Amino acid sequence: MRLLNYVIIGNSAAAVGGIEGLRSVDKEGKITVISDEPYHTYSRPLISYWLEGKVKDSNIYYRDKDFYDKNKCETIFGRTVVSIDKNAKQVILDDNTSVSYDRLLVSTGSEPFIPSISGLESVSQKYSFMTFDSAKEVKAALKKPQRVLIMGAGLIGLKAAEAIADKVSSLTIVDLADRILPSILTADAARIVQKHIEAHGAKFILSQSVKEFRGNTAVLSGGDTVDFDILITAVGVRPNTELISDAGGKVARGIVTNKAQMTSIKNVYAAGDCTVSHDVSSGSDKILALLPNAYKQGEVAGINMAGGKAVYENAIPMNAIGFFGLHMITAGSYEGKTHIKKSGSQYKCIYYSDDVLKGYILIGDVSNAGIYTNMIRERIPLKTVDKKLMFESPRLMAMPFAYRREKLGGIKQ
Amino acid sequence: MKRVYVNEEWCLGCHLCEYYCAFQNSGESDMVKAFGRDEKPVSRIRVEDVDGEDGIHFAVSCRHCDDPQCVKGCITGALSIKDGVISVNEDKCIGCCTCVLSCPYGAIVIDEGKAIKKCDLCVKNGNGEPACVANCPNRAIVFEERG
Ligand SMILES: Cc1cc2nc3c(=O)[nH]c(=O)nc-3n(C[C@H](O)[C@H](O)[C@H](O)COP(=O)(O)OP(=O)(O)OC[C@H]3O[C@@H](n4cnc5c(N)ncnc54)[C@H](O)[C@@H]3O)c2cc1C
Ligand code: SF4
Numbered sequence: 001m002r003l004l005n006y007v008i009i010g011n012s013a014a015a016v017g018g019i020e021g022l023r024s025v026d027k028e029g030k031i032t033v034i035s036d037e038p039y040h041t042y043s044r045p046l047i048s049y050w051l052e053g054k055v056k057d058s059n060i061y062y063r064d065k066d067f068y069d070k071n072k073c074e075t076i077f078g079r080t081v082v083s084i085d086k087n088a089k090q091v092i093l094d095d096n097t098s099v100s101y102d103r104l105l106v107s108t109g110s111e112p113f114i115p116s117i118s119g120l121e122s123v124s125q126k127y128s129f130m131t132f133d134s135a136k137e138v139k140a141a142l143k144k145p146q147r148v149l150i151m152g153a154g155l156i157g158l159k160a161a162e163a164i165a166d167k168v169s170s171l172t173i174v175d176l177a178d179r180i181l182p183s184i185l186t187a188d189a190a191r192i193v194q195k196h197i198e199a200h201g202a203k204f205i206l207s208q209s210v211k212e213f214r215g216n217t218a219v220l221s222g223g224d225t226v227d228f229d230i231l232i233t234a235v236g237v238r239p240n241t242e243l244i245s246d247a248g249g250k251v252a253r254g255i256v257t258n259k260a261q262m263t264s265i266k267n268v269y270a271a272g273d274c275t276v277s278h279d280v281s282s283g284s285d286k287i288l289a290l291l292p293n294a295y296k297q298g299e300v301a302g303i304n305m306a307g308g309k310a311v312y313e314n315a316i317p318m319n320a321i322g323f324f325g326l327h328m329i330t331a332g333s334y335e336g337k338t339h340i341k342k343s344g345s346q347y348k349c350i351y352y353s354d355d356v357l358k359g360y361i362l363i364g365d366v367s368n369a370g371i372y373t374n375m376i377r378e379r380i381p382l383k384t385v386d387k388k389l390m391f392e393s394p395r396l397m398a399m400p401f402a403y404r405r406e407k408l409g410g411i412k413q
Numbered sequence: 414m415k416r417v418y419v420n421e422e423w424c425l426g427c428h429l430c431e432y433y434c435a436f437q438n439s440g441e442s443d444m445v446k447a448f449g450r451d452e453k454p455v456s457r458i459r460v461e462d463v464d465g466e467d468g469i470h471f472a473v474s475c476r477h478c479d480d481p482q483c484v485k486g487c488i489t490g491a492l493s494i495k496d497g498v499i500s501v502n503e504d505k506c507i508g509c510c511t512c513v514l515s516c517p518y519g520a521i522v523i524d525e526g527k528a529i530k531k532c533d534l535c536v537k538n539g540n541g542e543p544a545c546v547a548n549c550p551n552r553a554i555v556f557e558e559r560g
């Protein structure tokens with residue numbers, strides 16, 4: 001049989017999942033990885049750790065140096081794919097060359113959303129915080145301490161804040177939402193984390209947006225002004241879906257795929273931050289811009305591209321993050337009844353219905369949180385577990401004996 | 414593949430497996446020294462207990478899953494699979510706890526401010542049999558093939 005020709009656009013978590021998925025089935029087919037970023041695959045979340053100085057240059061990479069060799073991949077880095085010609089089964093690059101495919105994986109991720117604010121062009125030093133290059137730019141700009149304004153108190157904005165907190169002369173974070181980390185924390189939980197971050201010198205301005213920039217002065221919706229030297233925008237991301245929509249494929253905010261990660265275009269698959277996922281905890285479709293999700297979708301895509309069989313199921317929003325030593329883990333959807341416990345900077349809120357665990361927020365002690373995650377993903381009936389024990393802390397003791405016998409004892413009934 | 418399996422009915426709740434695991438991974442040759450030092454050695458196995466007369470006890474350590482959520486979700490690539498054994502590259506791990514969020518069994522141990530710790534079946538520092546199993550007085554954990 002003729003060797004198949006696989007092409008992957010993007011070179012991050014979803015692409016690596018794709019390569020490893022492909023190679024688990026097809027050891028010989030040709031794989032070509034194309035990315036506009038000029039780097040060996042690196043871990044995007046590590047850019048803040050790198051900027052902070054906690055991760056050295058050689059440790060920012062997501063896979064070992066010999067990754068492409070071992071997986072027999074050809075790489076085309078520093079080139080952008082500008083279109084997909086689905087009839088000729090080719091992708092066209094920005095230097096007008098083309099690469100043919102039998103199966104294509106689109107793992108183009110997302111890019112920073114830049115809001116249109118009047119006067120933004122008059123800001124002399126402005127950066128986003130999504131790529132290794134952007135982290136390098138921020139590092140260069142902060143050679144000497146300066147006043148930094150961050151727009152956006154979400155995960156990326158706050159990770160940037162943590163990274164630069166001891167390199168700045170002042171640090172202000174403004175967000176339109178009434179609380180920090182609005183996508184993962186409730187108001188109660190957010191207050192705890194906000195207090196902790198403020199203790200490290202960051203100042204928050206919430207429930208306000210930047211109305212206008214006058215050079216290096218931000219005019220807020222409430223009328224106040226903030227002077228700064230450096231602006232970091234982290235107000236959100238938007239999925240890179242154009243390649244698929246231009247080729248006539250189905251897009252609903254993100255690229256739409258089936259459970260095998262196949263798009264509506266024949267022989268074209270998609271995975272990662274550029275796609276929509278089905279969140280089983282809420283029953284709705286959404287973009288889950290999270291690394292574990294990207295990897296697993298990529299792997300499923302790769303297996304199917306190579307002729308194997310895999311489906312991506314049981315996706316839920318889930319996040320582990322920390323700021324200045326304070327851990328938090330959140331998962332699922334925040335609906336139904338609640339079980340809340342808090343003391344100091346320790347916080348726990350469990351969301352549940354009569355049947356199943358729906359979601360949770362843990363701040364501080366996050367040990368064994370995956371036991372809760374598993375209950376949500378697998379929709380383990382609450383009536384089969386000792387609810388009191390389980391709500392006290394995640395533990396296998398609260399699971400039925402038969403479950404432990406199977407999982408720990410390896411004995412299936 | 415050989416794994417650590419739990420015979421829950423036989424567990425006494427003595428926690429010896431935790432001590433021996435921590436010691437084995439401490440890099441010390443002397444137990445008194447290992448537990449006496451400032452930086453306390455960390456066990457990769459944990460015992461869950463419910464006290465009382467008919468108390469239940471059992472040890473939990475990594476299952477070395479065929480479909481390891483921890484490896485797939487690791488945001489840095491610090492976790493990897495070699496010959497079925499899942500281990501962490503402590504130089505690379507940043508302690509973000511995404512694996513703690515992902516592991517269905519609570520088999521990842523948080524070591525505050527440092528790389529996470531997890532069972533690697535003593536492949537790096539052992540002599541064939543994991544230290545926890547070797548030192549369990551009641552065969553409540555065993556190292557064998559169970560398919
Ligand atoms: C600072 C920061 C911290 C984060 N922390 C966490 C965390 O703690 N936990 C977590 O789960 N997630 C975190 N994330 C999110 C995580 O990084 C993403 O979910 C993950 O990287 C998605 O992977 P992906 O492969 O789908 O896309 P991406 O990582 O976005 O990669 C897509 C790649 O495709 C390239 N590309 C796009 N279009 C083209 C084209 N036309 N031609 C060629 N190349 C193209 C892009 O340049 C990029 O290299 C963080 C993100 C950031 C920025
Ligand atoms: S740490 Fe947990 S998820 Fe990972 S292999 Fe072990 S038991 Fe499985």
Ligand code: SF4
Pocket residue numbers: 486487488489490491492501505506507508509510511512513528529
């Ligand atoms: S804590 Fe370490 S091993 Fe676990 S996901 Fe984060 S980097 Fe990977």
